[in-house]
Amino acid sequence: MANSSQKKIAHENSKTLLALRKGFIWVNAFYIFYRIIYHWSTFSFKLAAGYTITAGITFFLYTQINAMSQPRYNTRGELADAGQDLSQEGLVQYAFDIIYVTWFVHVLSAFWSKAWWFYLAIPAYAGYKAWHLAIKPMMARSGLGGALAGVANPAGAGAAGAASGSADGAKSKRREKMEKRAEKGPVMKYR
Template sequence: MAKQSDKKIAQENLKCLSNLKWGFIIVNAIYVCFRILYCFETFGFGIATLYFVTLGISMFLGAKLKSLGSPRFGPGGNVEWPGTDLNSKGMMEYMFDIIYVTWAVHIGSMFYEGVWWFYLLIPLYALYKIWTLFIQPSMFSGNEGTIPQEKSNRQKKMEKRQSKR
C-alpha cells in the first residue's frame, strides 16, 4: 500500500514516454514523407539546417526526459524507483513545451516556411521569465513605487495591543 504512489507515477511516466516516442516517430515521418519526398525542390540547405538543428534539440530533450522519467523495476516486478514525475511543474513542463513547439513548427513549415519564425518564441519566453523572476525583482526591490499591502486582522490586533502599552 505504501508504494501505490510510486506505482502510479511509474505508470504515468511510462505512458508519457510512450506518447513522446510515438509523437517523435509520427511527426518526423510526416515531415520526411511530405517535405523531403514530395516537395524536395523547396528543401534547401537553410531549411534542412533548421530542421536538423531543431530535431537535435527536441531529441536531446526527449532523451533527457526519458533518462529522468524511466522507472526502475526490481526482480519481482515491483517499483524500485518510479523516476522523476514527468507531470511536475517547472523544467519538465518547459522541456515538453519546447518539444511541442518544435513539432508544431515542423508540421507548419511543410506548408509555409515563415512558421520557422515561431520558434523564436522559446528564447523570447525564456528572456521574459528571466526578467520577471530575477532581474526586475532585484532592480526594483525598494519600497518606492510599490502598493502598500493590506494588514491582516492579526497584525492590526497586535499593533492595537502594543499601542495600549
C-alpha cells in the first residue's frame, strides 16, 4: 500500500466533512424551527440579518474547506492526491473555529437574543493573534520596542554597563553582544 497515508487522509476528510454537513443541517434546522417558527413574535429584522449573514459565512467556509479537501484520482481511478489534511493546524483550523463559534451563537441565540455578542470573540481572537504574530515583532524590529523600554528606565543600560564593566567604564564583550542582540530585536521562528 504505497498510498495508505493518502487514503487515510481522504477517509478522515470525508468523515469530517460529513460531520460538518450534519452539524450545519441540525443547527440551522433547530434555529429555524425554534426561533423563527415557534417564537415568530420575537423574531426581528436585526435577528434575521444576523442569522443570514452568519449562516452565509458558515456556508462559505464549509464550501472552501470542502474544495480544499477533495481527493483527486488519476486516469486509472487510483488516488493521486488526498487533498489538504483537515486535521492540520493553520487557517483550516481557524475556519473550523469560526464555524463552531457560529453554531454556538445560533443555538444560544435561539433562547437569548443577546447571545450575538459572543460573536465578538472571533475578531478579539484575531486581534490577539495579529498582535503577537505580526504587530509586536514589527515594533520590536523597528526599534519602537526599545524606545518604549528606554522610557520606562531612563538611566538605561549605560549606568548598568558602567557598573558591570571595569573601573574606567569599558564594556565587556558579553555586554556588547547582548546590546547588539537587543538592538536587532527578537528572533523570529517560523514553523
